[in-house]
Amino acid sequence: MYGEYEHTVDAKGRMNFPAKLRDEFGEHFYIAKSFNEKCLTVYTKESWEQLRESLKDKPSKVALPIERFLFGSACEAEPDKQGRIAIAPALRAYAGITGEVVVVGLVGRAEIWDKESWERYNNETTPEDIAGMAEEIGI
Numbered sequence: 445m446y447g448e449y450e451h452t453v454d455a456k457g458r459m460n461f462p463a464k465l466r467d468e469f470g471e472h473f474y475i476a477k478s479f480n481e482k483c484l485t486v487y488t489k490e491s492w493e494q495l496r497e498s499l500k501d502k503p504s505k506v507a508l509p510i511e512r513f514l515f516g517s518a519c520e521a522e523p524d525k526q527g528r529i530a531i532a533p534a535l536r537a538y539a540g541i542t543g544e545v546v547v548v549g550l551v552g553r554a555e556i557w558d559k560e561s562w563e564r565y566n567n568e569t570t571p572e573d574i575a576g577m578a579e580e581i582g583i
Contacts, residue, residue: 446549450559453541458528462547465554466523475531475556476518477538482561484531484539486521486554531556
């Protein structure tokens with residue numbers, strides 16, 4: 445999964461999900477709050493189940509807040525015949541999504557950003573920052 449796709453969210457919270465990513469995500473996928481940024485993470489059905497399983501036997505003191513954060517406002521997405529998905533109001537509010545969005549393909553998942561937030565993130569993150577992070581993890 446890769447690429448950057450610009451779309452618009454309508455008044456009902458619907459947006460076209462990129463056809464290239466729809467092919468990779470399939471007919472059912474999940475959208476949840478992202479951990480690190482004020483955006484949304486899109487999970488395949490398989491990666492969502494893996495995430496759920498990974499929390500199953502963890503101590504509730506740690507797992508329960510994560511479960512509340514992730515699963516409490518998550519929604520299942522099923523593209524309609526026009527390729528549109530609906531994003532729950534709580535998720536749109538969390539990510540500050542009101543109109544234009546950017547869908548970013550990542551390794552095994554995607555993110556949905558408010559366009560202005562995405563541009564701000566890109567302006568604040570320099571190539572030197574990325575190079576330092578890449579060096580830190582050995583790539």
